[in-house]
Amino acid sequence: MKNIEAIVFDIQKFSVHDGPGIRTLIFMKGCPLTCIWCSNPESQSTTPELTYMGDKCIRCNKCLEVCPNHAISVEENRLVHNKDLCQLCGKCVEVCYAEARKMLGMVVDVNYIIKEIEKDTLFYRNSGGGVTFGGGEPVLYPDFISAVSAECHSEDIPVAIETCGFTFWRNFKKILDNIDLVMFDIKHMDPKTHKELCGHSNQLILNNLKRLSQRNDIEVVVRVPIIPGLNDSKDNISNTIKFVASLRGNIKRVELLPYHKFGESKYERLGRKYPLKGLKIPSDEHMQNIKRTMEGYGLNIQIGG
Ligand code: SF4
Numbered sequence: 001m002k003n004i005e006a007i008v009f010d011i012q013k014f015s016v017h018d019g020p021g022i023r024t025l026i027f028m029k030g031c032p033l034t035c036i037w038c039s040n041p042e043s044q045s046t047t048p049e050l051t052y053m054g055d056k057c058i059r060c061n062k063c064l065e066v067c068p069n070h071a072i073s074v075e076e077n078r079l080v081h082n083k084d085l086c087q088l089c090g091k092c093v094e095v096c097y098a099e100a101r102k103m104l105g106m107v108v109d110v111n112y113i114i115k116e117i118e119k120d121t122l123f124y125r126n127s128g129g130g131v132t133f134g135g136g137e138p139v140l141y142p143d144f145i146s147a148v149s150a151e152c153h154s155e156d157i158p159v160a161i162e163t164c165g166f167t168f169w170r171n172f173k174k175i176l177d178n179i180d181l182v183m184f185d186i187k188h189m190d191p192k193t194h195k196e197l198c199g200h201s202n203q204l205i206l207n208n209l210k211r212l213s214q215r216n217d218i219e220v221v222v223r224v225p226i227i228p229g230l231n232d233s234k235d236n237i238s239n240t241i242k243f244v245a246s247l248r249g250n251i252k253r254v255e256l257l258p259y260h261k262f263g264e265s266k267y268e269r270l271g272r273k274y275p276l277k278g279l280k281i282p283s284d285e286h287m288q289n290i291k292r293t294m295e296g297y298g299l300n301i302q303i304g305g
């Protein structure tokens, strides 16, 4: 097997989310979009990143002492990390016994991931589970995903991906060859607004979903994040469901994912500002209204993933 490499920021075992049964979730690092509501900011860049959890820090100051670049200092009794000086050498992580500092992002190869997956084969078999690639974005690593998923299929392990779908079809097609389930995001139907909110137009994405929906060997779940004031207008909701209803094909259901604030503290740990500070989560009533509107188009609509 060709030993192709990729960058992952986490591997979670025994998950009961993101696909049926018990699953191994593999979070790829790097994303071509920059959605302002992203709840996994640690997944956006392909380079490793240093995080700091102040609540775990016991102020032993070992990281200050060991840093060869003087990138950590104390200001107003708080530890401050200077990203411009930091060379990501990882020395501060090695000495942090409290695990307040972590390096996110490791280079892995196909063999390594296959070994991790194979450890849980029994759980997949007994629960109807499998492997899910998320992130970040699996579409950044077509050769890697293709090689790992082909190996999984040779061992009868089902594979799912969660994706924003932003890639050329030739790359997407390569990924799809050994995938059983695709969880595909639609974030906004207007190309201009999509670019403002997510960094790129949605044209490639919608074209890919159109082509994907014609594949009868793959199950598709469309996921729509509901972000108050940004993509939940009547017009956008109706354009979204009209588009999905026009495809049908292999689309099993639409999942509405209400905006949440779980990502907020992650921005802080990465030393970044949370772009949606103060935004309220959508009410149950609002989510139910959207669900009812969408159900009018004859599709199976679910709140939550
Ligand atoms: S080494 Fe870890 S626990 Fe000690 S001061 Fe640094 S971050 Fe805090």
Ligand code: SF4
Pocket: 050, 066, 067, 068, 069, 070, 071, 072, 081, 085, 086, 087, 088, 089, 090, 091, 092, 093
């Ligand atoms: S990763 Fe290296 S350079 Fe960066 S803060 Fe830690 S010890 Fe210093």
